[in-house]
Amino acid sequence: NAGVTQTPKFQVLKTGQSMTLQCAQDMNHNSMYWYRQDPGMGLRLIYYSASEGTTDKGEVPNGYNVSRLNKREFSLRLESAAPSQTSVYFCASSSQTGAPYEQYFGPGTRLTVT
Amino acid sequence: RKEVEQDPGPFNVPEGATVAFNCTYSNSASQSFFWYRQDCRKEPKLLMSVYSSGNEDGRFTAQLNRASQYISLLIRDSKLSDSATYLCVVNGGTNAGKSTFGDGTTLTVKP
Numbered sequence: 001n002a003g004v005t006q007t008p009k010f011q012v013l014k015t016g017q018s019m020t021l022q023c024a025q026d027m028n029h030n031s032m033y034w035y036r037q038d039p040g041m042g043l044r045l046i047y048y049s050a051s052e053g054t055t056d057k058g059e060v061p062n063g064y065n066v067s068r069l070n071k072r073e074f075s076l077r078l079e080s081a082a083p084s085q086t087s088v089y090f091c092a093s094s095s096q097t098g099a100p101y102e103q104y105f106g107p108g109t110r111l112t113v114t
Numbered sequence: 115r116k117e118v119e120q121d122p123g124p125f126n127v128p129e130g131a132t133v134a135f136n137c138t139y140s141n142s143a144s145q146s147f148f149w150y151r152q153d154c155r156k157e158p159k160l161l162m163s164v165y166s167s168g169n170e171d172g173r174f175t176a177q178l179n180r181a182s183q184y185i186s187l188l189i190r191d192s193k194l195s196d197s198a199t200y201l202c203v204v205n206g207g208t209n210a211g212k213s214t215f216g217d218g219t220t221l222t223v224k225p
Binding site for chain 1: 146148155156157158159160163201203205206212213214215216217218
């Protein structure tokens with residue numbers, strides 16, 4: 001049982017390059033989330049998916065797109081990276097039953113855009 | 115005004131001390147409340163959910179005050195290993211799937 005996994009762990013991009021961050025969970029959770037965390041700050045929600053087939057914008061969606069590929073996988077795409085997107089990106093998942101909204105996080109992707 | 119506000123600290127306490135953190139939230143329709151712990155450069159980990167009646171887990175006690183819209187976390191008999199950033203999280207309102215994190219309170223426990 002790996003929980004939530006993210007790839008890659010580290011990435012350096014040049015301004016204007018694109019990339020996709022991958023996230024997968026094996027806990028059979030319905031909901032999945034993408035956050036970014038800038039130095040010394042809390043987590044800000046980029047996008048979330050309440051269930052397979054649905055996605056909604058969070059607090060800071062501009063410059064990002066997401067795909068809920070299936071129940072397990074939720075990817076985050078940067079189409080044209082900018083230095084302001086330098087951050088640590090965390091994926092999380094949660095159940096909607098039992099202990100709803102208790103989120104479990106992946107180890108993060110540290111992204112630097114130069 | 116931020117939706118979820120925490121005192122950033124830092125709180126520097128000696129081992130064995132009792133320390134309390136507060137967190138206020140602005141959305142009165144919020145339904146679920148949590149405390150997470152985040153170690154330096156690591157992912158947040160769920161510490162405990164906060165229930166209306168209050169709840170305790172070992173040295174940790176969480177309280178919810180809906181009337182005043184704040185939650186609290188009390189840590190008794192602090193250990194060196196409690197040093198971390200503690201994040202307050204609020205869910206619910208019109209969009210139950212959306213979580214809002216506070217910026218965190220940093221705790222350092224010293225020998």
